[in-house]
Amino acid sequence: MPETVRSAAARTTGTRYGNRPTMKDVAARAGVGLKTVSRVVNGEPGVSPDTERRVQESITALGFRRNDSARILRKGRTASIGLVLEDLADPFYAPLSRAVEEVARAHGALLINGSSAEDPGREQELVLALCARRVDGLVIVPASDDHRYLEPEIAAGVATVFVDRPPGRIEADQVLVDSFAGARDGVAHLIAHGHRRIGFIGDLPRIHTAHERIRGYEAAMAGARLPVHESWLAPGATDPARVRADAERMLDGPEPVTAVFAGNNRVTVTLVRVLAERRRPVALVGFDDFELADMLSPPVTVVAQDPAQLGRTAADLLFRRLEGAHDPPRLTTHPTRLIARGSGELPPHS
Amino acid sequence: MPETVRSAAARTTGTRYGNRPTMKDVAARAGVGLKTVSRVVNGEPGVSPDTERRVQESITALGFRRNDSARILRKGRTASIGLVLEDLADPFYAPLSRAVEEVARAHGALLINGSSAEDPGREQELVLALCARRVDGLVIVPASDDHRYLEPEIAAGVATVFVDRPPGRIEADQVLVDSFAGARDGVAHLIAHGHRRIGFIGDLPRIHTAHERIRGYEAAMAGARLPVHESWLAPGATDPARVRADAERMLDGPEPVTAVFAGNNRVTVTLVRVLAERRRPVALVGFDDFELADMLSPPVTVVAQDPAQLGRTAADLLFRRLEGAHDPPRLTTHPTRLIARGSGELPPHS
DNA sequence: GACAGTCTGGACAACGTTGTCAAAACAGGT
DNA sequence: ACCTGTTTTGACAACGTTGTCCAGACTGTC
Numbered sequence A, B: 001m002p003e004t005v006r007s008a009a010a011r012t013t014g015t016r017y018g019n020r021p022t023m024k025d026v027a028a029r030a031g032v033g034l035k036t037v038s039r040v041v042n043g044e045p046g047v048s049p050d051t052e053r054r055v056q057e058s059i060t061a062l063g064f065r066r067n068d069s070a071r072i073l074r075k076g077r078t079a080s081i082g083l084v085l086e087d088l089a090d091p092f093y094a095p096l097s098r099a100v101e102e103v104a105r106a107h108g109a110l111l112i113n114g115s116s117a118e119d120p121g122r123e124q125e126l127v128l129a130l131c132a133r134r135v136d137g138l139v140i141v142p143a144s145d146d147h148r149y150l151e152p153e154i155a156a157g158v159a160t161v162f163v164d165r166p167p168g169r170i171e172a173d174q175v176l177v178d179s180f181a182g183a184r185d186g187v188a189h190l191i192a193h194g195h196r197r198i199g200f201i202g203d204l205p206r207i208h209t210a211h212e213r214i215r216g217y218e219a220a221m222a223g224a225r226l227p228v229h230e231s232w233l234a235p236g237a238t239d240p241a242r243v244r245a246d247a248e249r250m251l252d253g254p255e256p257v258t259a260v261f262a263g264n265n266r267v268t269v270t271l272v273r274v275l276a277e278r279r280r281p282v283a284l285v286g287f288d289d290f291e292l293a294d295m296l297s298p299p300v301t302v303v304a305q306d307p308a309q310l311g312r313t314a315a316d317l318l319f320r321r322l323e324g325a326h327d328p329p330r331l332t333t334h335p336t337r338l339i340a341r342g343s344g345e346l347p348p349h350s
Numbered sequence C: 001g002a003c004a005g006t007c008t009g010g011a012c013a014a015c016g017t018t019g020t021c022a023a024a025a026c027a028g029g030t
Numbered sequence D: 001a002c003c004t005g006t007t008t009t010g011a012c013a014a015c016g017t018t019g020t021c022c023a024g025a026c027t028g029t030c
Helices: A002-013 A023-030 A034-041 A049-062 A068-075 A093-106 A120-132 A148-155 A179-192 A208-223 A240-252 A265-276 A307-322 B008-013 B023-030 B034-041 B049-062 B068-075 B093-106 B120-132 B148-155 B179-192 B208-223 B240-252 B265-276 B307-322
Strands: A080-085 A110-115 A137-140 A159-163 A173-177 A198-202 A233-235 A259-262 A283-287 A301-304 A331-334 A337-339 B080-085 B110-115 B137-140 B159-163 B173-177 B198-202 B233-235 B259-262 B283-287 B301-304 B331-334 B337-339
Touching: A023 A034, A023 A049, A034 A049, A068 B068, A080 A093, A080 A120, A093 A110, A093 A307, A093 B110, A110 A120, A110 B093, A110 B110, A120 A137, A120 A148, A137 A307, A148 A159, A159 A307, A173 A179, A173 A307, A179 A198, A179 A208, A179 A259, A179 A283, A179 A301, A179 A337, A198 A208, A198 A240, A198 A265, A208 A233, A233 A240, A240 A265, A259 A265, A265 A283, A307 A331, B023 B034, B023 B049, B034 B049, B080 B093, B080 B120, B093 B110, B093 B307, B110 B120, B120 B137, B120 B148, B137 B307, B148 B159, B159 B307, B173 B179, B173 B307, B179 B198, B179 B208, B179 B259, B179 B283, B179 B301, B179 B337, B198 B208, B198 B240, B198 B265, B208 B233, B233 B240, B240 B265, B259 B265, B265 B283, B307 B331
Parallel strands: A080 A110, A080 A137, A137 A159, A159 A173, A173 A331, A198 A233, A198 A259, A259 A283, A283 A301, B080 B110, B080 B137, B137 B159, B159 B173, B173 B331, B198 B233, B198 B259, B259 B283, B283 B301
Antiparallel strands: A301 A337, B301 B337
């Protein structure tokens, strides 16, 4: 029996797949040819009902499960796509990821994903690992600003869509949010409510969205002919300690701000805590909506975007490419929506 | 998926994967043997510096990337693990997922994940798809209560760890939270603050954690010799509309409750909204901590668990199994922690 | 210069599946 | 019985990699 030979070999050499029955084993037991088993497993036509029954019986008896590694190797397509983003657990990216998963599922594909932790090296490592797995396509929220390393992959036919941030130094599909307009409108909203000294706390400008939001802030200030004191602009790390320090510096400095614009949901959440401790009310508008924003006191005014929508758009585009859409790379921009809830309408405390 | 998916480039040249160079191509260009390329790619010893350089040059010139499908087929190990849970975007599961990813990464493995949407059929479909891919191991938050379909897979050597809920009808490793004690203590906390009529809103008891939490609620009530009116117990769907209706029924019924215990974070969030609309304050304790719970008014008292810790424990155990730990299936139970913040310490209103 | 011992390098056979193609089995019509 | 056309079936060669194993090409030693 080949069965015993294989198990012995497996045990000594260090088990490949435990030792699983293959189509050959199924075929032997059913007394048919290998290809016939393949036909049954894949529901291909041209198998008599009687043979099919014998094969099925053999399959369940042996607990056979097709080895997709071999199938993938042979067929050249994996029916899986990769998703690389900053942090799977971030409340902004989690729905995006889920949306991509849903679309993939609708196309019969599995999703492999990884978090880059905003580290360009890790992004590249992940992306290339996915390419080595021969994923059919990639959805990337880039951490790097140079994606030339992807050129051979794209040339080889890996469909690639960038979301939330544009690719660096290559042409590719991108699905973005109008961060510039969103930030500009959010800051203009504060100005419209009487604020003249407004702070901005957000990510480093090397991140595209952060850069755009800073530009939006500056455009709104400039549009109202308001000066920007250097201490009001705090682009940097967005860990709570740093955000807190930045906020306190601009609130207690020589030119104290009466309002703050937060560059992303992490910053907003930290600022909610910091501002709640202050005696005087400070106005706040945050980029990104977040759960329970409306239940805080005051409820938080936000520039909202729809991460699930972003993910859906990107994944839809990806699968259109996989189905052979050949038009040049496309840029899709989603608008933001200002949701006034209270914190952004507080008057300046003078 | 049909043939059309393959890119036009692939179709015209007749090769798969776009048309990518293989080790053979690299070898030909470098004027060496196939196996020598393999050695260079895998950093195996026994290649002279000069040959290595020639091969490297050839690799970058052709944009070669090893095809892991073939490698996997040959080696029998995929260096990837599967994670199946209810909803990747749920704030409870997102950190769990991220923690599993981190552990996988530390072991050089990729993570493939899918959401079961609490549908047993979908869970099985996903899990078996992962098995067909020959993932080395599985972390499962089960939706189904019968996992006998996994028996052949486990027998074949797929390491499997269940998290948050136990497996059904099979023996396997499990990492759980002490839901019973958590709920019992949470309800006891309300009783200690003077409440006698307390409602429970949570998931259907077919979900193990929900069942345990209901038991905990009943144990606390029984322990204080308090009767439970039938309208106070609302296990069912936990969509906002349903939760709202249940809450209003128990708040406005003949035996109105003065406090509510929420069975999970989704319910808690909905209840925060419902209770905020009431004239009289209603006490609230929720299972699961959530962001900004401390910033609401009143701040929300919760029975906290640590989803990231759960994920880490499960993934660590999985990799210990993959490294050959052969002891019998193990049950790990994590404790919960009551965090009193205000909403659970409100006195009864009459 | 012959000899053992080490380093390199390459031919070849797997791994488990699917595509191709031709043989075998069967049906229906004479 | 024969031929013709259709359906079922199985042998065999890929797919791109890695493990095994052997052949040359070098060392250093006598």
